[in-house]
Each structure stands twice: as C-alpha cells, then as structure tokens.
Amino acid sequence: MKFEIKSATNGxxxxxxxxxxxxxxxxxxxSSDVEAFADFLRExxxxxxxQDGRYExxxxxxxxxxxxKHPDFNGCPECGEHMEV
Known part of the structure; x- marks a missing residue:
C-alpha cells in the first residue's frame, strides 16, 4: 500500500x-504542530x-x-524511558 501526504492550509x-x-x-x-501530526499518524x-491488539x-x-534538552525531560538520554538516578 502506498500513501501520498500533501500539506494543506489547516491540515x-x-x-x-x-x-x-x-x-x-x-x-x-x-496545541502544537507536533501534537497535530502525532494525532494524524494515530488516525x-x-x-x-x-490490526494489532493488546496481547500481540x-x-x-x-x-x-x-x-x-528541554527542561521537562526527565528520562534517559539513550532511550527516553527510565529515569536518571
């Protein structure tokens, strides 16, 4: 399956x-372009x-x-998941 994504004025x-x-x-x-694009990717x-499920x-x-590098980041720079100690 191939997709073509074109930019529009408001989407x-x-x-x-x-x-x-x-x-x-x-x-x-x-609230932001990043959240909007992430929402588009979810759609x-x-x-x-x-079609994946919770048990897959x-x-x-x-x-x-x-x-x-943002002040709100509190994860590991390698994976971004676990907290630095």
Missing part, C-alpha cells in the same frame, strides 16, 4: 494509491495500519515527549 490530504481514495485531515483544536495507523508481541505506539 493535510492523504491519498491511498491502492483504492485511489483521498482523506482530508484538519489540524484543529490541538493513519488506526485506519490503514496493521509488537504494537505501534505514537507518543509525544519533550526533547532531551
């Missing part, structure tokens, strides 16, 4: 080449990604975290 347009369908996604009501995964060996997670 983006996703075109799926398999069924030649187009989806318009508007970035409204979100894309839900609609066209693999692998799942797709799309997370928004502070950068490793």
């Amino acid at each position: 983006c347009i996703l075109k799926c080449t398999d069924d030649d369908s187009e989806y318009v996604y508007q970035f409204q009501g979100l 894309l995964t839900d609609a066209h990604g693999p 060996e692998l799942r797709i997670h799309i997370l928004v975290k502070p950068g490793d």
Whole structure:
C-alpha cells in the first residue's frame, strides 16, 4: 500500500494509491504542530495500519515527549524511558 501526504492550509490530504481514495485531515483544536501530526499518524495507523491488539508481541505506539534538552525531560538520554538516578 502506498500513501501520498500533501500539506494543506489547516491540515493535510492523504491519498491511498491502492483504492485511489483521498482523506482530508484538519489540524484543529490541538496545541502544537507536533501534537497535530502525532494525532494524524494515530488516525493513519488506526485506519490503514496493521490490526494489532493488546496481547500481540509488537504494537505501534505514537507518543509525544519533550526533547532531551528541554527542561521537562526527565528520562534517559539513550532511550527516553527510565529515569536518571
């Protein structure tokens, strides 16, 4: 399956080449471009990604975290997960 993503004034347009369908996604009501794009990726995964479940060996997670140089970052610079001691 191939996707084409085009930028729009207030969001983006996703075109799926398999069924030649187009989806318009508007970035409204979100506090930042990063959160808006992460939300778009979640929508894309839900609609066209693999159907994974809670008991599967692998799942797709799309997370928004502070950068490793931002004052709110409190994780490991290597993985960003565990806390530094």
